[in-house]
Amino acid sequence: MLGVYSDSPDVTELERPSSWFAWHAHRIQVGSRVLDLACGTGRHALAAAALAARVIAVDKDAASLEIARKEARSRGVDVNFIQADLEAQWPDLGQFDVVLVFNYLDRKRFPRIVELLAPGGVLLLETFLESQRAFGWGPESDEHLLRSGELPKLVAPLTVLHGREVVEAVDNARWSAMASVLAQRK
DSSP states (O other), rough: OOSSSOOOOTSSSOOOOOOOHHHHHHGTTTTTTEETTTTTOHHHHHHHOOOOOEEEEEEEEEHHHHHHHHHHHHHHHEEEEEOOOOSSSOOOOOOEEEEEEESSSOGHHHHHHHHTTEEEEOOOOOOGGGGGGGOOOOSSSSGGOOOOOHHHHHHHEEEEEEEEEEEEESSSSEEEEEEEEEEEEE
């Protein structure tokens, strides 16, 4: 199950994992150590845990993490959710086979994100492009929007295995302009 669907006002509908995650989910093996940064309500952390990965998910918002914890319990998956502000001092998290970063951009933290990857580990990242503004939703600040062609430079010295810049449907009513990358630490 990729989301919660209910007529009950007590149940929050979670977004499904992004298509970029779905295309590259085969990189997550049983027992892989996976880190989901700025996880929100946990859509990608939960999907990775469903693949039998060992998942740590970090976000600063307590309410979002509580939704994620409840969903993890209902799905019977184990995720270690940590409340931490990624703009402050990061907890010691170790190194990971896969690091997930979706809809989050902090250019100053990219060197730290690269350090979180174990040798051979992969970064699966997707976030908004500046052209997202045209759709009237999402981030508006330049510091939270990528310029076209910027993402491969930000993930250096990782090796880009696959990347894209696209406009795609998010749901029946919205579109998004996204940059995505799958990059590996050698």
